[in-house]
Amino acid sequence: MPARRLRLVPPARLLDAARVVQDALAALRRELEIPSDFPAAALAEAEAAAAAGPRDTGGGREDLRALPFVTIDPPGSMDLDQAMFLERADDGFVVHYAIADVGAFVEPGGALDAEAHERGTTLYAPDVRTPLHPPVLSEGAASLLPGEDRPAVVWRIALDGRGEPVEAVVRRAVVRSRERLSYDDAQARIDAGTTGQEAAASLALLREVGELRIARERERGGVSLDVPEQETVARDDGTFGLELRSTLPVEGWNAQISLLTGIVAARIMRDGGTGIFRSLPAADPRDVERLRRTAAALGIGWPTEVAYADLLPTLDSAVPRHAAFLTEATSLFRGASYEAFGGTGQDAGVPHDAAHAAIAAEYAHVTAPLRRLVDRYGTEACLALCAGEPVPRWVLDALPGLPRTMARTGQRAGSFERATLDVVEAAVLAGREGEEFDAVVVDVAERDDDAPPGAPARGQVVLAEPAVRARAEGVDLPLGERVRATLREASVAERRVLFTVGPSGDAD
Template identity: 45%
Template sequence: MPQRRSHVAPSAAQTELATALAALRESTEAPVDFPEDVIAEAEASTATVPELDLRHIPFATLDPEGSRDLDQAFHLERDGSGYTVRYAIADVPGFVVPGGAVDAEARRRGQTLYAADGSIPLHPRVLSEDRASLLADVDRPALVWTFTLDSAGVVSTFRLERASIRSRAQLDYATTQMSLDRGEDGPAALLPEIGALRMEQERLRGGASLNLPAEEVVRAHDGTYAIERRSPLPVEEWNAQLSLMTGMAAATLMLDAGVGILRTMPEPDDAAFETFRHQTEALGRAWTTGTYGEYLRNLDRADPMTLPVLEAASSLFRGAGYLVFDGETPKDAVQAAIAAPYAHATAPLRRLVDRWALAICLAASNGTPAPEWARASLAELPALMQESGQRASRLNAATINSVEAALLTPLVGSTMEATVIELRGERAAIQLADPAVTATAPLPVGAKPGDVVRLRVARADIAKGEVEFAI
């Protein structure tokens, strides 16, 4: 699906939207400002300089344009017929004192929240966007994973070490994709090759990826807001494979050590698969052969029926959670969509649980016991992450709803064409092309997913984030 962006023009609606978004930040039940003792501790914190010096390795980061909270940096090189992949992660465990003020505040927040008018960070910005962030051209302590891959992209060995690094380039997705498309050399030159091999390994494992088009509210330089809806660029998918590989390695280390926290998701049951099969048949894109992962991978992203199919497939990707273990290896350790045990261990600046996973993995890689502070507080993490995840979902949904209402405010009374995505009783999920709005609406008799229907915009309430359509 190509990128689509719909703007809220400067107007009374824009002013009302800004007020609504500010109110949303206050209503998230998330702390926005940091207490003075947390700021003071963060400003005074320093990480011990690691003994291992890898500053000669030309690492690079790859993130959305303008990012400052840089969790990961990579270095890719050929190694005979295979590859060496180094993946450096911000050393947040080295900066945050267990039981200290920053630690306590981070547990209260759970994760960084992203609002249209700015983020609400997990850690004070002096850490998340400065001292602990893997910014270019500055020395940073990091937790560095080193992977040896064979010619098929299979991991033969890996290790985790604390080291000093120095990133040489801060890359963004769009520019890097264009550079790769032109065949230019650079830090990411091997990423398509390695990423494709890892995607093939995912296929062989039986893994599946949903890759629904992302919906995001963005703020333009002139202060206006827009909704951007697009499918991930290939470079984003290749880059994600490095994170997945690292998460699987982290899970392996913790399982071998007998202590840790995994990210899990159950395999869909037979009833869910059968329902999805019937849905694909009704949409005219029947799933008849191969695994559901292969079926989803082979969908034509330019096909207008692909979005309804992906929306139907989302029912197969439910039930994700965190599994804590200490002393006894868990029986249900697999993340079904990845088709392997997996852990969150690559975003410690933005997600609380990763700090625990990294600390335990570093100890396991060094052959030492897991830190007592991590072991003692493991059981608290699932509830903290669930609460913060729900908070993030509510904020994201409410933000998008308000911006969509603002987009439609000037169009109240107009008739528009919409594509039916999914039936929901007597109503349906619909997708407008311009402006790029997803909503629910009543349907004409006989309408089905994939059909284009004509609807009238009956009402739009920016403050409440509500829109209403009529046949």
């Protein structure tokens, strides 16, 4: 889809429009108490750690620089958490997955550690990124940048011919990534079928292993939704825009390697009686029934004997009706949380039912420690358990409080990211009130029983151009149908956009 800019704004006002967005985002950060800088003590610790190199964590490091690791990330990424190398072994495969060793740079209990607990996760916005760790670490000494020797935590996961894990171990190592690839780069190389080099062969296996893992996910009853992503983008002229970006197949295959690692990490934690799971309750039967009604309203056949996980592969997000259904399906699984066990003072034991319903397996976050706090703790627990050593005391002491920390910081991150989109959407549309746009109705709220006759329905629409998803009202909102939507309000300051769909906005 073509890039989008602020539209119908005279060139002389471009910088003014950009300032309006920047001012609104600055106000949002103040409202949510998002820090603009690192405390001096935390920054000093990070700079000293980067200069000194990885601290001695005990046990030494295996030299794996001969393995041709590559990273696959969005273009321009510098905080590179993961690098991979895949190879065949007998009738199966071996996945080597290198993860940035943040624990080698952050001193437990120090100022940098305390600040990471305050932040919890990296926050992304079109103007400024608010990192979990100072860039001197997250984009420098700890990042798996190509051509640099880096400390890493490397998972070695043996798979059988069906892609099921049969053995997994994790240890500290030193690695040297060969190349930093974007998703587009990786997809192009896989599609071209380039052979003859170790890294190229590894990419080819990523498709094969990724598809096997997707098949195993469906067998378990897990789901992966192919919904186009709405992204804010910063332009070279200082303005901001929106894009709807369809995911590439390689992104799904790449994600399966991370999911695989999280699944085997959870098994190690369960066997060792210490760790922290990422859990998600099963969908409420009432929500499943609601989704079935949505499918019927959209004209999507969903036989009662067909499982939800089996329906999804038959849908194409490029079809408006299917996109509306997939968008609605994102709300089916709600209530994700963390469950810690085996920590200091925790006597309840391993949770009996802590599966992640969307993955259909027990699962742990261990693959993004540069950007998510909890991953460092899960990683350290797995390292100790695999080595047959006691889990470090600082990990055990932190485990009981981690779910609360991640809930607090995760809620703030979700609020910030949604409000950021609201700001940019309003800015893109400001000054166009009264105009009509091509749109698709993607969500319709159920009417209250006491709603008066003729009261407008409420829902959401996605515009064809620009890539905006916003609230809409109308006497009739036909779910999954194309409509003409009239812009009623676009307020950057209030972070609000509202459309009406009615007699003047109906599709031809």
